[in-house]
Amino acid sequence: MILGFLLLDSGGTTLIHKDYAGILKEHEVLFSSIMTAVSQALQTIMKTYIRHIELEKYHLYFKFSRNYVLVVISDVEDDRLFSLIDNVLGDIETLNVDPDAIRFDSRTKEEVMSLIEKHIVKYPPSMGTVRKLAEKIERSRLEGSDTIELELCGLVPKMEFIERKKLRIKPAFVGGIDLDMLFQKYLEGNVEEVIRLAPRVFYEGDVPKVLYAKAALKLNSFDTSIPAPPLDFVYGTILSIDDDVLRNYLLFEFKEFFDLDAPRNKIKLVEIKKEHILAALDGEYPRNIAYVVALTSVAIPDIIAKIRNILGNKSEWLILELERYELLSQMFRGLQLSFDEWNLRLSELRQRLTKVIGEETEIRYYYLLLIQIVYVMGLLLKDLTFEDAERILSDVLDQMNNYYSEFEGKDQRVPNDLKADNYYLTLSIILGIMLDMLEKEKVVDTMKKYRGIIMRKIRWLRDAAFKHRIALNTYFRTISGLLASYTSIMAHFNIVVKNIPTIIKELAENFVEKLWGSDEYTYAMIMMDLLACLGNVAIFIKDSRQREEILIEIAQLLERLYRFFEKMPFVSALSALRAIKFYAKSGKSEGKEKCFLILEEIRERYPQFYYQLAEKIISEALTISSEDHRSEY
Numbered sequence: 366m367i368l369g370f371l372l373l374d375s376g377g378t379t380l381i382h383k384d385y386a387g388i389l390k391e392h393e394v395l396f397s398s399i400m401t402a403v404s405q406a407l408q409t410i411m412k413t414y415i416r417h418i419e420l421e422k423y424h425l426y427f428k429f430s431r432n433y434v435l436v437v438i439s440d441v442e443d444d445r446l447f448s449l450i451d452n453v454l455g456d457i458e459t460l461n462v463d464p465d466a467i468r469f470d471s472r473t474k475e476e477v478m479s480l481i482e483k484h485i486v487k488y489p490p491s492m493g494t495v496r497k498l499a500e501k502i503e504r505s506r507l508e509g510s511d512t513i514e515l516e517l518c519g520l521v522p523k524m525e526f527i528e529r530k531k532l533r534i535k536p537a538f539v540g541g542i543d544l545d546m547l548f549q550k551y552l553e554g555n556v557e558e559v560i561r562l563a564p565r566v567f568y569e570g571d572v573p574k575v576l577y578a579k580a581a582l583k584l585n586s587f588d589t590s591i592p593a594p595p596l597d598f599v600y601g602t603i604l605s606i607d608d609d610v611l612r613n614y615l616l617f618e619f620k621e622f623f624d625l626d627a628p629r630n631k632i633k634l635v636e637i638k639k640e641h642i643l644a645a646l647d648g649e650y651p652r653n654i655a656y657v658v659a660l661t662s663v664a665i666p667d668i669i670a671k672i673r674n675i676l677g678n679k680s681e682w683l684i685l686e687l688e689r690y691e692l693l694s695q696m697f698r699g700l701q702l703s704f705d706e707w708n709l710r711l712s713e714l715r716q717r718l719t720k721v722i723g724e725e726t727e728i729r730y731y732y733l734l735l736i737q738i739v740y741v742m743g744l745l746l747k748d749l750t751f752e753d754a755e756r757i758l759s760d761v762l763d764q765m766n767n768y769y770s771e772f773e774g775k776d777q778r779v780p781n782d783l784k785a786d787n788y789y790l791t792l793s794i795i796l797g798i799m800l801d802m803l804e805k806e807k808v809v810d811t812m813k814k815y816r817g818i819i820m821r822k823i824r825w826l827r828d829a830a831f832k833h834r835i836a837l838n839t840y841f842r843t844i845s846g847l848l849a850s851y852t853s854i855m856a857h858f859n860i861v862v863k864n865i866p867t868i869i870k871e872l873a874e875n876f877v878e879k880l881w882g883s884d885e886y887t888y889a890m891i892m893m894d895l896l897a898c899l900g901n902v903a904i905f906i907k908d909s910r911q912r913e914e915i916l917i918e919i920a921q922l923l924e925r926l927y928r929f930f931e932k933m934p935f936v937s938a939l940s941a942l943r944a945i946k947f948y949a950k951s952g953k954s955e956g957k958e959k960c961f962l963i964l965e966e967i968r969e970r971y972p973q974f975y976y977q978l979a980e981k982i983i984s985e986a987l988t989i990s991s992e993d994h995r996s997e998y
Contacts, residue, residue, distance in 0.1 A: 366441070366929075367437060367439055368423070369438045371435075374433060375431065378468070383485075424440070433464065440494055440922075441497070453481055456484070492874060498918060499866040502915060503870075505903075506907045508861070513855075517823065517827070518867075518871075524625070525624070526624075542565045544573065551658060559580035567605075574605060578599055581599040582618060586835065589828065590777055603619055611655055611656070622833040622836060626879040628838050629879060639667070643667060646675065653675065657672050657675050657676065689786070692739070694886075711736065714732060714736050718733075726778070733768055733787055745971075746972060749974040765791045782836050789843045792819055792850055793843070798978075800812070800850070800857070801942070815854065819850055841880075849897040862902060865898055866899065877891060893936075893943060900916065900919045900946070904916065913953045916950055920946075921944075923943045934970075934971065938970075941963055945964065945982055963979070964979050967979050
């Protein structure tokens with residue numbers, strides 16, 4: 366992960382510096398090491414060949430030009446940083462700005478700082494750091510009241526699609542199908558009928574092919590007990606679409622079952638072709654319908670507005686699909702609502718839910734997800750108190766538990782992505798926060814109820830992913846979140862989940878970094894949850910010095926996430942709370958100081974609820990840590 370950077374002039378004078386993790390303030394030795402390295406490099410004719418220096422805990426990456434020296438500080442060795450710093454310094458030189466202007470003119474300094482950070486924010490925090498921590502914990506001796514191992518090896522599914530042969534759909538009959546009727550079947554959610562009838566009119570162009578592809582992708586996201594067209598058929602149909610934008614978009618959507626890079630490519634395509642897409646949506650029937658059907662999974666306001674306008678009230682599930690992507694994006698971004706706005710949204714969704722009580726389970730799952738999202742967005746309400754949040758989240762947990770029990774065995778025709786999003790909200794975000802909020806006697810009852818539920822959902826997720834019935838970004842986000850809640854529950858029971866570091870190593874592969882650039886929220890939550898899993902095991906390391914060091918390291922990484930994502934209040938606040946927990950559990954004075962520093966920042970930045978929760982976490986963690994230290998003597 367990039368921890369900071371310095372821009373110096375050719376003589377070694379600092380022009381700009383940015384410290385994302387507080388390391389330059391805390392470690393004067395590090396700053397001196399950087400300046401010494403720069404000074405030595407400037408005195409040699411070989412300076413252009415000095416690109417990387419490894420210190421005890423950090424890696425320094427250098428780029429020299431005629432006017433400037435750029436230094437990027439990372440916590441792991443990563444060759445990708447060479448191209449990053451080349452691009453950054455190339456752009457700075459292109460500005461043709463005098464170094465003195467950067468040094469003395471605040472406007473110029475801000476412009477250059479903005480240019481550098483524009484590149485930096487495109488660079489993801491590294492999964493390599495998480496793997497290194499997991500390996501350290503693997504080598505440590507762990508001790509708790511009990512030790513278990515989860516039978517969960519092999520959580521990463523095959524991540525490629527191999528076209529075995531060209532497969533074409535041969536309908537029993539040709540013709541005799543009206544496109545309006547076919548579109549109506551799709552609006553009603555009758556995907557089997559669309560799949561049965563659409564091939565008869567493939568000769569009419571792209572519209573029936575798009576309808577077939579979307580219906581087949583949806584059917585392939587249902588429970589594995591529901592028959593669906595072979596993915597080879599779906600792939601072949603998509604390739605036969607003439608419209609380049611529709612064909613490429615649906616190919617990327619198809620590949621979301623196999624490739625974590627697909628969401629990024631899909632977003633890039635939409636951004637590049639946005640004007641073309643908006644024009645097509647405004648265009649003539651039936652071409653505009655093909656774009657409506659294809660693009661309901663895009664969380665871009667202009668496109669959503671056009672699609673809503675075309676759909677009107679013709680399809681409840683498609684309107685709900687649009688709301689799902691829109692609200693999830695707002696939640697992770699940390700959109701802050703006034704109480705009146707929040708209460709109105711919640712009231713409207715509840716009213717709409719009561720009207721569909723007897724309808725299909727899929728529709729109800731949509732409403733439950735939207736209601737949970739709005740509840741979570743309520744955690745950023747300005748005047749929310751600890752008591753308010755506890756009451757709200759307890760009610761949501763109880764309600765969702767009742768609904769899931771009611772739906773047991775009836776939700777095979779609900780898309781797995783939709784179910785996974787619901788479980789993620791309930792069993793990861795909401796339950797995870799509640800475990801830190803509840804008093805000890807209440808926590809035990811809650812934990813006993815949910816640990817079995819979580820393991821069943823994890824096994825269900827794995828099965829869906831290995832049979833390519835769920836998008837990989839949703840799979841990795843959900844399984845990481847569920848494991849974080851599970852290990853937190855086990856830690857409360859003083860139970861060591863011994864093979865968690867091995868499981869985390871498997872999940873924290875570099876391919877997860879492909880999510881960066883399309884879904885930073887998901888990437889941040891995955892990293893946060895994987896670090897929480899490791900922290901929940903590291904507290905059981907027997908050697909006190911080793912335990913302290915690893916917990917501090919985990920807390921530092923969480924703190925860096927908190928600072929790196931400060932423009933996303935929800936992600937940032939959760940990272941801050943988890944950083945505080947592991948700083949406090951380390952038992953070190955350094956950790957305690959950090960706790961109270963972040964606590965004061967939380968008081969200034971976030972609603973009262975987060976400050977009160979942080980205080981509780983610190984109080985409980987420091988008490989437990991003190992007891993652990995006493996027991997060692």
